[in-house]
Amino acid sequence: QVQLQESGPGLVKPSGTLSLTCAVSGVSISSGNWWSWVRQPPGKGLEWIGEIHHSGRTNYNPSLKSRVTISIDKSENQFSLKVNSVTAADTAVYYCARAVRYYLDYWGQGTLVTVSS
Amino acid sequence: EIVLTQSPGTLSLSPGERATLSCGASQSVSSSYLAWYQQKPGQAPRLLIYGASSRATGIPDRFSGSGSGTDFTLTISRLEPEDFAVYYCQQYGTSFPVYTFGQGTKLDIK
Numbered sequence: 001q002v003q004l005q006e007s008g009p010g011l012v013k014p015s016g017t018l019s020l021t022c023a024v025s026g027v028s029i030s031s032g033n034w035w036s037w038v039r040q041p042p043g044k045g046l047e048w049i050g051e052i053h054h055s056g057r058t059n060y061n062p063s064l065k066s067r068v069t070i071s072i073d074k075s076e077n078q079f080s081l082k083v084n085s086v087t088a089a090d091t092a093v094y095y096c097a098r099a100v101r102y103y104l105d106y107w108g109q110g111t112l113v114t115v116s117s
Numbered sequence: 118e119i120v121l122t123q124s125p126g127t128l129s130l131s132p133g134e135r136a137t138l139s140c141g142a143s144q145s146v147s148s149s150y151l152a153w154y155q156q157k158p159g160q161a162p163r164l165l166i167y168g169a170s171s172r173a174t175g176i177p178d179r180f181s182g183s184g185s186g187t188d189f190t191l192t193i194s195r196l197e198p199e200d201f202a203v204y205y206c207q208q209y210g211t212s213f214p215v216y217t218f219g220q221g222t223k224l225d226i227k
Contacts, residue, residue: 036216046154046162046205048216061214095161102209103152104216105173107161 022096140206
């Protein structure tokens with residue numbers, strides 16, 4: 001059974017860096033799929049942030065590209081998200097998900113990150 | 118960037134009724150690239166339909182998807198109490214952003 005679990009600080013200061021990790025179990029992260037991050041501000045819809053392949057190739061949402069880095073750790077079977085220069089607008093539930101062309105079939109439970117001083 | 122517009126914003130129905138949710142695209146979308154998700158409060162989205170009309174594993178057959186081009190539909194034939202949730206359509210793009218979502222339709226109990 002494929003499972004994904006997000007972890008990281010729930011509170012980040014404005015202008016700081018948001019850092020999250022997604023631990024994958026039940027499948028190798030090198031299995032050929034892409035691995036995505038999606039976020040959802042409180043009470044709002046879903047926004048795709050970006051994705052990474054086990055080869056290290058990445059794709060990012062142009063609206064966030066200048067502030068986002070997604071990386072992969074094949075030895076730990078996990079991938080990570082960093083968002084720089086955060087503001088209150090980055091407050092959201094962050095989900096990691098497995099991307100099977102052309103949809104997202106397995107999702108983590110999500111983790112709320114609040115940007116506040 | 119392709120924009121997905123879902124209608125209605127909120128749909129109020131009773132258990133046992135039929136629900137029809139719409140997703141319109143600003144440009145033509147390949148049927149292979151269109152998916153639907155269900156999200157309940159406090160939970161992650163759950164994949165329902167992919168390729169516009171294929172049910173994901175474990176999804177009851179009361180859920181069906183149809184459509185092509187710029188107009189897609191999710192139909193729930195007979196609503197069960199557990200079906201009241203928010204539904205999102207999503208398209209995969211060959212240009213960026215790779216995945217875009219509609220704004221969602223909230224299915225309420227009448």
